[in-house]
Structures are given as structure tokens and as C-alpha cells.
Amino acid sequence: MERQAAYLRNALFDQGYLDEQFLQLEDLQDEANPHFVEEVVKLFYTDSVRLIQSIELTLKNTPWDFEKLDNIMHQFKGSSSSIGAKKVKKECSQFQEYCNVGNVEGCIREFQEVKQEHAALKRKLENYFQLAREAR
Amino acid sequence: MDLGVKSTPYTSSNASWKSAADAVPGRFPAGLKVLVVDDDPTCLRILEKMLKNCLYEVTTCNRAEVALNFLRDHKNGCDIVISDVHMPDMDGFKLLEHVGLEMDLPVIMMSADDSKQVVMKGVTHGACDYLIKPVRIEALKNIWQHVVRKKQHELKDKDLEHSGSVEEGDRQPKTYEDADCSHSANEGNWKNSKRRKDEEDEAEDRDDTSALKKPRVVWSVELHQQFVTAVNQLGIDKAVPKKILELMNVPGLTRENVASHLQKYRLYLRRLSGVSQHHNGLGSPFMGATDAQFVSMSSLNSVDLQALAASAHIPNHSLASIQAAALGRATSKSPIPLPLVDQRNIFNFENPKLRFGEGQNESSSKQVNLLHGVPMNMNSKQLSSLHQSALSNMNMHTHPQTSQSSSLMMQMAQLQPQLRPQNLNDIKGSRNGIEIISGPQYTSHPKPSTSADFTSQSKDFSGNKAFPLPCNSGMSGAVMKGSRAFLPNYDVLNNLNQSRNQEWRMQNAGSSFGLPQHSSIQRGLDVSSSLGESRILPANKASLSLVEGHGNTPNVSQHLNFPAYDKSLRSKAERLPGMGFQNGLLHERFGQEDLMSALLKQQQEGMVVPVETEFGYDGYQLDNLPV
Numbered sequence: 001m002e003r004q005a006a007y008l009r010n011a012l013f014d015q016g017y018l019d020e021q022f023l024q025l026e027d028l029q030d031e032a033n034p035h036f037v038e039e040v041v042k043l044f045y046t047d048s049v050r051l052i053q054s055i056e057l058t059l060k061n062t063p064w065d066f067e068k069l070d071n072i073m074h075q076f077k078g079s080s081s082s083i084g085a086k087k088v089k090k091e092c093s094q095f096q097e098y099c100n101v102g103n104v105e106g107c108i109r110e111f112q113e114v115k116q117e118h119a120a121l122k123r124k125l126e127n128y129f130q131l132a133r134e135a136r
Numbered sequence: 137m138d139l140g141v142k143s144t145p146y147t148s149s150n151a152s153w154k155s156a157a158d159a160v161p162g163r164f165p166a167g168l169k170v171l172v173v174d175d176d177p178t179c180l181r182i183l184e185k186m187l188k189n190c191l192y193e194v195t196t197c198n199r200a201e202v203a204l205n206f207l208r209d210h211k212n213g214c215d216i217v218i219s220d221v222h223m224p225d226m227d228g229f230k231l232l233e234h235v236g237l238e239m240d241l242p243v244i245m246m247s248a249d250d251s252k253q254v255v256m257k258g259v260t261h262g263a264c265d266y267l268i269k270p271v272r273i274e275a276l277k278n279i280w281q282h283v284v285r286k287k288q289h290e291l292k293d294k295d296l297e298h299s300g301s302v303e304e305g306d307r308q309p310k311t312y313e314d315a316d317c318s319h320s321a322n323e324g325n326w327k328n329s330k331r332r333k334d335e336e337d338e339a340e341d342r343d344d345t346s347a348l349k350k351p352r353v354v355w356s357v358e359l360h361q362q363f364v365t366a367v368n369q370l371g372i373d374k375a376v377p378k379k380i381l382e383l384m385n386v387p388g389l390t391r392e393n394v395a396s397h398l399q400k401y402r403l404y405l406r407r408l409s410g411v412s413q414h415h416n417g418l419g420s421p422f423m424g425a426t427d428a429q430f431v432s433m434s435s436l437n438s439v440d441l442q443a444l445a446a447s448a449h450i451p452n453h454s455l456a457s458i459q460a461a462a463l464g465r466a467t468s469k470s471p472i473p474l475p476l477v478d479q480r481n482i483f484n485f486e487n488p489k490l491r492f493g494e495g496q497n498e499s500s501s502k503q504v505n506l507l508h509g510v511p512m513n514m515n516s517k518q519l520s521s522l523h524q525s526a527l528s529n530m531n532m533h534t535h536p537q538t539s540q541s542s543s544l545m546m547q548m549a550q551l552q553p554q555l556r557p558q559n560l561n562d563i564k565g566s567r568n569g570i571e572i573i574s575g576p577q578y579t580s581h582p583k584p585s586t587s588a589d590f591t592s593q594s595k596d597f598s599g600n601k602a603f604p605l606p607c608n609s610g611m612s613g614a615v616m617k618g619s620r621a622f623l624p625n626y627d628v629l630n631n632l633n634q635s636r637n638q639e640w641r642m643q644n645a646g647s648s649f650g651l652p653q654h655s656s657i658q659r660g661l662d663v664s665s666s667l668g669e670s671r672i673l674p675a676n677k678a679s680l681s682l683v684e685g686h687g688n689t690p691n692v693s694q695h696l697n698f699p700a701y702d703k704s705l706r707s708k709a710e711r712l713p714g715m716g717f718q719n720g721l722l723h724e725r726f727g728q729e730d731l732m733s734a735l736l737k738q739q740q741e742g743m744v745v746p747v748e749t750e751f752g753y754d755g756y757q758l759d760n761l762p763v
Binding site (some may be wrong): 039075081082083084 | 174175182189249272
């Protein structure tokens with residue numbers, strides 16, 4: 001179990017889902033806060049839903065408010081980067097670039113990517129945390 | 137707010153604390169009270185944990201207003217603030233300004249945005265550091281240095297005041313066990329501040345006459361006005377803390393409080409006059425103006441400024457009206473004879489205009505457009521609106537003379553941005569102005585074109601007690617600062633300088649002239665130095681908004697700004713002297729066109745690195761404040 005959890009964790013790093021910021025979170029986990037990483041990730045996913053919904057709402061209104069989209073995505077990116085969500089962060093940056101040039105199609109496409117990466121990481125992390133919990 | 141921090145060492149006596157610190161030097165910053173403001177709950181949680189791991193006391197907040205209220209309600213409840221830049225309810229920079237003004241605490245900005253403009257904005261607004269998200273714990277470990285540095289500067293100011301010279305660390309040996317050891321010196325500082333905090337935690341802010349303690353007196357607008365009134369009554373030469381204290385007659389205020397405030401005030405005045413901050417007594421020549429001088433100079437714009445300076449209370453609108461009047465006079469005036477030039481020089485922005493006439497104005501305006509583009513346009517609009525508001529609200533608090541000068545000053549301040557290109561193009565001209573301002577000794581002086589000249593001039597200034605525009609020192613200082621600031625615009629360092637000058641100006645303006653001046657001057661500076669510097673503009677806008685308020689509100693803000701900016705700027709200013717010289721030299725080499733091209737080039741090259749390093753944008757640890 002432990003080995004499986006460790007394997008899964010390393011895979012996340014190797015495949016570029018997580019970056020060193022995740023290590024920072026792990027360093028913060030201690031006896032006083034044994035589930036710190038999991039708590040923070042849960043917090044992120046709860047809060048990011050709100051941001052995603054906000055973007056979707058903004059995308060529904062035409063003409064597009066690129067500035068607002070950029071602002072929301074900026075928040076989303078900051079949040080993602082704080083937990084080390086590498087791929088999500090990258091897609092966020094890409095989305096912002098499309099926003100800056102007013103590329104509507106690019107934004108729509110990129111937003112799908114963001115959501116996909118966001119969901120994929122969530123699944124993987126949930127698996128990992130479950131394994132890690134069982135391993136303890 | 138859970139107290140997950142070992143606060144025991146701090147509540148015990150200094151000796152025990154120090155011995156504990158000695159025993160475990162690494163524990164020194166433990167217990168530092170940090171307030172974290174971020175609307176992102178994930179980041180907030182992570183930061184809180186990181187800060188707690190650094191043994192800080194953490195208070196978290198997801199809304200800026202709540203954070204401000206917390207700081208207001210708990211005067212000593214926080215040592216340092218960390219704030220996100222992008223927040224929904226209030227811009228992080230606005231919070232930064234408020235904290236700097238009202239509480240004078242070091243503030244660290246953070247954001248996922250690492251673009252140079254935003255970072256520069258943080259610098260211009262007075263942030264003591266800027267962290268890029270995601271924040272690592274290593275970045276937070278050393279944030280205590282900002283608190284210590286700030287305290288050291290404040291104590292240093294007090295020391296300077298006590299010793300009456302530019303001697304640094306004069307009293308530090310008394311205060312700190314080992315002045316040679318930076319660590320223990322820091323500890324000493326830390327100890328003193330902590331001791332002070334512990335003792336004064338619930339007590340009155342102003343107490344204790346011990347030189348070792350630094351009670352945190354909040355120089356409110358009223359208090360500062362009382363102070364300035366007392367200083368003016370005594371005359372800047374004779375304004376000694378003891379007498380000021382007596383005149384102010386504020387219970388609980390100590391001589392030390394007044395002394396340190398006076399020191400800052402003098403530095404502020406010096407900055408306004410474009411003099412090196414290390415020149416003691418610089419304020420004296422400027423403040424020595426007499427009414428007679430004011431009267432004789434009433435015909436000149438500069439006189440108005442002096443009067444305005446003398447009054448020390450220049451409403452925003454008066455400033456605008458002054459500018460309007462100056463504008464009106466500028467167009468109709470021909471080159472002014474030398475004696476008058478002195479006065480004009482003080483108001484750099486006005487002198488070039490007067491000296492060069494319409495043609496110059498046109499060329500300068502062209503340059504302005506070239507240099508500033510949109511910002512200048514905005515500036516002119518702002519200026520015109522300010523003029524209108526100033527003209528319509530001519531409630532001069534000062535006597536008729538000063539009011540007149542106030543209007544002139546305002547005009548002149550507003551003219552600053554426009555005249556900046558001229559200044560840039562004609563450094564000599566502005567320098568002449570500055571030289572002249574410094575007094576007759578400079579009239580025969582060759583036109584210096586380096587910041588070094590400014591320094592030497594400032595030195596002369598300090599020695600020149602017969603300076604004709606004593607009271608205008610505030611205003612002239614602002615003007616001179618403006619002109620000086622203009623020169624550096626074309627340099628990133630210059631921008632820093634300008635922002636600092638502006639900040640000083642804001643301080644000064646707040647203390648002596650009220651908001652209108654500051655805002656207009658600052659706007660001018662911002663515009664001229666903007667060149668993409670977003671930092672300055674926000675500051676100006678802030679001051680503008682304050683200025684365009686009514687009655688005493690702007691003044692209040694100004695006063696609040698004064699001590700806050702003073703301290704933050706002081707620490708920063710100390711790092712600037714080199715930059716200032718660099719700027720001056722840089723300008724020396726360039727002609728008008730060269731400046732512009734250099735400026736544009738610099739913009740392109742993004743010479744922000746030196747600035748950043750100047751401010752030491754490395755991570756600092758934040759104290760964990762219990763939430």
C-alpha cells in the first residue's frame with residue numbers, strides 16, 4: 001500500500017502533474033497537521049469550482065469581457081500554482097494569452113483544457129490520498 | 137486565530153528573552169505578528185501554515201477591509217502585513233497605502249503576477265517586498281528583517297535627532313548589547329520593539345521618555361498640524377523638540393516623539409528642496425522665511441509657493457488655483473531677472489515655462505506627448521480638472537498672501553508635469569532654478585547637470601540661512617524635487633527616485649501643504665516619470681483622490697501619509713543615494729533627445745533589475761498571526 005502510494009505520487013511528479021510547490025505542502029504536514037496536504041487540496045477543489053463557474057458564466061455573455069476572464073483565470077492560476085498543479089497552471093497561462101489577444105476560439109478551446117487538467121489531477125490526487133490513508 | 141506560536145519569550149523580560157534568543161539564535165524572529173490578507177482560501181491556508189512553521193503569530197484575513205479594521209483596532213497587534221495584490225473588495229496597493237499611512241507597518245505584496253510593472257507598482261507604493269506566488273516557506277522565513285529594518289531606521293532617526301548630527305548608531309550601543317553584531321543589534325531592535333509592544337500593548341501609545349524605547353506615536357492629522365504650527369511659530373531654526381512640545385501641549389507626547397517627528401519633518405523638507413537627506417539643518421534655511429520676504433515675493437509665483445509653504449496648510453484647491461495662476465502668469469511673463477529667478481527656480485515647473493516662453497512650451501509639450509503619451513494626456517486632464525476644482529474651492533486656510541501663493545503653487549504644481557519635458561530638455565535651466573533657489577551663492581555657479589550638483593547645492597542650502605524662500609521650502613522642495621525627479625525619469629532608477637521623491641513629496645505635502653499640492657505635484661511627477669511606471673500613477677491617483685476631497689479630509693490623509701511614508705521612504709531612501717547620483721550622471725550625459733531615446737531604450741530594456749535588487753526582493757518570512 002505504501003509502495004503503491006509512493007509510486008502514484010512519484011508518477012504525478014514525473015508526468016508533470018505536480019511541481020515542487022506540492023513538496024512545500026508536504027513539508028508543512030506534520031504531527032499537528034497530519035492531513036494538511038489533503039485538506040489544502042480539498043480546499044482548492046472546492047474553491048476552484050466557484051472560479052470555473054464564474055468563467056463559464058462570463059463566457060456566456062457576449063461581447064466577451066476579456067479583462068474579467070483574465071482576472072478570474074489569474075486567480076485560478078494563483079490558486080493552482082499554490083498547490084503545485086503544474087499542468088493546470090500551464091493551461092491557465094495559455095488561456096490568459098488567448099484572452100490578451102482576444103482569441104475567442106482559443107479561449108474556449110483552452111478553457112476545456114483547463115477543466116480537463118483540473119479534473120484529471122483531482123482524480124489522481126484522490127487516488128493518491130486514499131492510498132496514502134490506507135497505508136498509514 | 138490560534139496561538140500556535142511560542143509567545144512566552146516575548147512576554148517575559150527583555151533579559152530573559154535575549155538570553156533565550158542567545159541560546160537559540162535561530163528563534164529570534166519567533167513570535168513576530170503577521171497579518172496575511174488574501175482572498176484565495178487555498179493560498180491563505182498555505183501561508184498560514186508556513187508562517188506558523190516559521191514560529192510567527194499569524195492572523196489571516198480574506199478581505200482587505202476586515203484586515204484594516206483589525207489593524208485599526210489592534211494598534212500593536214501586528215508587526216508586518218502580507219497582502220495579495222488582486223483582491224475583489226480592495227486593490228492590494230490601496231491596502232498597502234492605507235497600512236503605510238495609518239499604521240506605518242511594513243507591507244509585503246504578493247501575487248502570481250510577476251510582471252515588472254506590477255512589481256514596480258509595489259515598490260512605488262511603499263511595499264517593502266514583493267513575493268511571487270506560489271510562495272515558498274524560504275521566502276517567508278526572513279520577513280522579520282523588514283520589521284527590524286524599519287525599527288532601526290526609526291530609532292536611527294531618533295538618534296539623529298537626539299544627537300543633532302548625522303551620527304548613526306549614536307545611541308545604539310546603549311540600546312543594544314552589541315552594536316557591532318548585526319544579529320544582536322537586530323535582536324536589540326527586536327527586543328526594544330517587542331518590549332515596547334509588550335509594555336504598551338494595551339497602554340497609551342505615547343509614553344515613556346526613555347531613549348531606548350520607541351513609543352509608536354500615531355501622528356494624526358491634527359497632531360501633525362499642531363506640530364507644524366508649533367514649528368512655524370518657533371521658526372525652523374529655533375524649532376527644538378522641547379519648545380515644540382511645550383507649544384503643542386499634548387498630554388502624553390514626549391520630547392522624543394517630537395524629536396523623531398521633527399527629524400522626519402526636516403528630512404521631508406530637505407527632500408522637497410531636492411537636498412540630500414543627510415543634511416541636517418537643511419530645513420532651517422528653507423524655513424527661515426520671513427513675512428517680509430513673502431511680501432516682496434508676492435508678485436512672483438515662487439512667493440506664493442513660499443507663502444503657501446509658510447502656511448503649511450494648502451488645500452488641494454488652493455494648490456490648483458495656484459497652478460492656474462502660475463499658468464496665467466507664466467504665459468504673460470518674460471524672462472525674469474535673476475533675483476526673481478531664485479524664486480522661480482524653486483518652482484521648477486514654473487521657471488522653465490517662464491523662461492522659455494511659448495515656444496518652449498510647445499516643444500516641451502511635444503516632448504511631453506512623445507514621452508508620456510497617454511499619461512500626459514491624462515495628466516493634463518487631471519490638471520485641468522484639478523484647476524477647476526481648485527479654482528472653485530478656493531478656501532484658503534492661509535492668509536491672503538499665502539492663499540494667493542497657494543493658488544500659484546497649485547498652478548505650478550500642475551505645471552510641473554507639463555514643464556517636465558522642458559526640464560528634461562533643459563536640465564541646466566532647471567538646475568539654474570535649483571541653484572538660484574539655493575541662494576545667491578549659486579548664481580555664479582556653472583550649471584551643474586548631475587545629481588552630485590544637487591547634493592552640493594543642497595549642502596549650500598543648508599548653510600544658507602538667508603535663503604529667500606524659507607517657507608516655500610516645502611513647496612519649493614516639492615518643485616525642486618519634481619525637477620530633480622524629472623531628470624531621473626528616463627532611468628529605472630530614476631523612476632524609483634521619483635516615486636520616492638513623490639512619496640516624500642506626499643509626505644511633505646501632507647505635513648505642510650495639504651493634499652492638493654501633493655496630488656498635483658505627484659501627478660505631474662507620475663506623468664513625467666510614468667513611462668509605463670504604474671506604481672507612481674496609483675500613488676498619484678491616491679493622492680489625487682485625497683486632494684480632490686474637501687476640507688480637511690485630504691489634509692488628514694496627507695498627515696497620515698507623512699509619518700508613514702516618511703518611515704518607509706526613509707528606509708528606502710537610504711538605499712537611493714547612489715541611485716540618485718546615478719540618475720544625475722545619467723542625465724548629464726544626455727541631451728534632451730538623448731534623454732528621450734535613452735528613456736525609451738531603458739523602457740525597452742526594462743532596467744528594473746537594479747531597482748528590484750535595491751529593494752531586495754527576496755522572500756521574507758512572515759510572522760504567523762493567530763487568526
